[in-house]
Amino acid sequence: MNFNQRLECNTCKTYVDCRIGMSNRDVQPISFACPTCGEGILIELNLDKGFKYTGAKSIHFDGPFTNENPFVDLHLDFPVIFGEYKMGHTPFMKAIGRIGHENFKTHNARLNALNFLYPKLEDFKRILRLYSKNKKLFGQLCESKFGEKLRSEKPEDLNLALYCVIAKVFFPFSMQEENADSVKLHMQAMHDALNKDKVGFDAFINELFDTDFLHNIQQDCLELYPQILAGELAFRPALFLDFDANYEKELVAFRVSAHDFQRYKDLYKDISEVMSRELILVAGLNNLIHRGDFNKFKNTGKNTPKSLHAYADLPYGFKTSHLDDCWYSIGDGAVNNQLRNSIAHGKVEYDEITQQITYFPKKEGIKQEKSESIYFLDFMRSILISYREMHRMHQLIKCLFNYYYLIHQKPA
Ligand SMILES: [Zn+2]
Structure with missing residues (x-):
C-alpha cells in the first residue's frame, strides 16, 4: 500500500511530493533531506497512531502528482529512486521487477524477522x-x-x-x-x-x-x-x-x-x-x-x-x-x-x-x-x-x- 503526500518544508517552504510505501514494521521512521534546502525531514508512521512529521508539514492537494514539485519515493524495505513521479511505478513494484517473486519472498522473510527482532x-x-x-x-x-x-x-x-x-x-x-x-x-x-x-x-x-x-x-x-x-x-x-x-x-x-x-x-x-x-x-x-x-x-x-x-x-x-x-x-x-x-x-x-x-x-x-x-x-x-x-x-x-x-x- 502507498500513501501520496504533499509536504511543505518548514525551512524553505518548498513543496515536496512524496509517495510513501508501507513496510510491515510497526513503527516506520522514514527520513530524507529536503531536495531544495537539504533540511532533514522525518515522517514517522505508526501503524496505530498514523503519521507524525518533523521538519515539514503535510498539506492538502488534489489528484495525482503532476511533477510540478520535486518528487521523492520512500520505502524502508527497498532501494528507491528520486526524480519523476509515475503512477503505479512504486518502489514495491520496481523491487519485484528487479529480483523476481522467489527472491522477493526470501527478502520478505528476512524483513519479517527483523520486524520481530x-x-x-x-x-x-x-x-x-x-x-x-x-x-x-x-x-x-x-x-x-x-x-x-x-x-x-x-x-x-x-x-x-x-x-x-x-x-x-x-x-x-x-x-x-x-x-x-x-x-x-x-x-x-x-x-x-x-x-x-x-x-x-x-x-x-x-x-x-x-x-x-x-x-x-x-x-x-x-x-x-x-x-x-x-x-x-x-x-x-x-x-x-x-x-x-x-x-x-x-x-x-x-x-x-x-x-x-x-x-x-x-x-x-x-x-x-x-x-x-x-x-x-x-x-x-x-x-x-x-x-x-x-x-x-x-x-x-x-x-x-x-x-x-x-x-x-x-x-x-x-x-x-x-x-x-x-x-x-x-x-x-x-x-x-x-x-x-x-x-x-x-x-x-x-x-x-x-x-x-x-x-x-x-x-x-x-x-x-x-x-x-x-x-x-x-x-x-x-x-x-x-x-x-x-x-x-x-x-x-x-x-x-x-x-x-x-x-x-x-x-x-
Ligand atoms: Zn527545504
Missing part, C-alpha cells in the same frame, strides 16, 4: 553483557528471550548458548548456509594444522589463551553485533541487493529512506579494525599449516614479520600480503582501505540531498583534490559485506574455543 535489541545487549559477568542471569535471559536453554555453566555450554542466540538474531543479515560453510572450512584448517605439527598447534592454542587474545578478540567481535541490529532500518535496502544481479553494473543512484551516513561511518571503521585483528588468527593457522610454527611467516625479504606478535601491529593491507597460499580467502569488497582511511582521517564529505559520500584517499596536505565517491546505499552495502566477513572469521574464534575447552584442556 529489532525490539529485542536491549535484551540482546543485556545477554552479551551478562555472558562474562553473570552466568546464571545470562542463562535465564537466553532461555526466556531467545528460547536457548543453557545446559550447564561450563564455558563450552555458555559459548554454545551465546552462539545459538547470535545465529538466531543475525540470520536475516547472513546468506544461507554461511555459518555451516565457514565452520567446515575452519575445522578443516585446524585439522590440517594439527596434522602438520601437534606440538606447534598446541603452542599456538596456549599462546592465544595465555595472552587472553582469544577472549579479547571475541569481546571485540561481540561489541559490533548490537550496532548491526541497531542499524536494521538502513540495512534493509542493502540486504535487498543480495538478490539484485544488476546492481553492480547499473550504478543507479539508489537511495535509502532511513538515517544517514554520519550515523554509520564509524561502524565501517570499527568492523575493519576487528577484521584486521581476526587476521592474526588466520595467519597463525596458515603458518602452522605451511611451516608447523605459528610464528614463522614465509620469507619475503626484510619486511617479513619476525613473529605473530610483530604481525599483529601491521596495517590491514600489509597483513593480507603475508598470507601465503592461504587456507582462508577474504571475500571481495570486504575492505575498502581507501574509504576506511579517509573516514579515519576525517577526509570525507556527505551530501544529504543526493546521499553521495565523497572521500579523499590521497594524502595531499591541505589540498583535497583527488576524490572518490559512492552513495550511502553502497556504503551500507559495504558495511554489510565487511560485517559478514567479520562474522565468518568470528566462527573461527568459536571453533578455537571449542577445541580448547573440549580437547586441549582434557587430560590425555
Whole structure:
C-alpha cells in the first residue's frame, strides 16, 4: 500500500511530493533531506497512531502528482529512486521487477524477522553483557528471550548458548548456509594444522589463551553485533541487493529512506579494525599449516614479520600480503582501505540531498583534490559485506574455543 503526500518544508517552504510505501514494521521512521534546502525531514508512521512529521508539514492537494514539485519515493524495505513521479511505478513494484517473486519472498522473510527482532535489541545487549559477568542471569535471559536453554555453566555450554542466540538474531543479515560453510572450512584448517605439527598447534592454542587474545578478540567481535541490529532500518535496502544481479553494473543512484551516513561511518571503521585483528588468527593457522610454527611467516625479504606478535601491529593491507597460499580467502569488497582511511582521517564529505559520500584517499596536505565517491546505499552495502566477513572469521574464534575447552584442556 502507498500513501501520496504533499509536504511543505518548514525551512524553505518548498513543496515536496512524496509517495510513501508501507513496510510491515510497526513503527516506520522514514527520513530524507529536503531536495531544495537539504533540511532533514522525518515522517514517522505508526501503524496505530498514523503519521507524525518533523521538519515539514503535510498539506492538502488534489489528484495525482503532476511533477510540478520535486518528487521523492520512500520505502524502508527497498532501494528507491528520486526524480519523476509515475503512477503505479512504486518502489514495491520496481523491487519485484528487479529480483523476481522467489527472491522477493526470501527478502520478505528476512524483513519479517527483523520486524520481530529489532525490539529485542536491549535484551540482546543485556545477554552479551551478562555472558562474562553473570552466568546464571545470562542463562535465564537466553532461555526466556531467545528460547536457548543453557545446559550447564561450563564455558563450552555458555559459548554454545551465546552462539545459538547470535545465529538466531543475525540470520536475516547472513546468506544461507554461511555459518555451516565457514565452520567446515575452519575445522578443516585446524585439522590440517594439527596434522602438520601437534606440538606447534598446541603452542599456538596456549599462546592465544595465555595472552587472553582469544577472549579479547571475541569481546571485540561481540561489541559490533548490537550496532548491526541497531542499524536494521538502513540495512534493509542493502540486504535487498543480495538478490539484485544488476546492481553492480547499473550504478543507479539508489537511495535509502532511513538515517544517514554520519550515523554509520564509524561502524565501517570499527568492523575493519576487528577484521584486521581476526587476521592474526588466520595467519597463525596458515603458518602452522605451511611451516608447523605459528610464528614463522614465509620469507619475503626484510619486511617479513619476525613473529605473530610483530604481525599483529601491521596495517590491514600489509597483513593480507603475508598470507601465503592461504587456507582462508577474504571475500571481495570486504575492505575498502581507501574509504576506511579517509573516514579515519576525517577526509570525507556527505551530501544529504543526493546521499553521495565523497572521500579523499590521497594524502595531499591541505589540498583535497583527488576524490572518490559512492552513495550511502553502497556504503551500507559495504558495511554489510565487511560485517559478514567479520562474522565468518568470528566462527573461527568459536571453533578455537571449542577445541580448547573440549580437547586441549582434557587430560590425555
Ligand atoms: Zn527545504
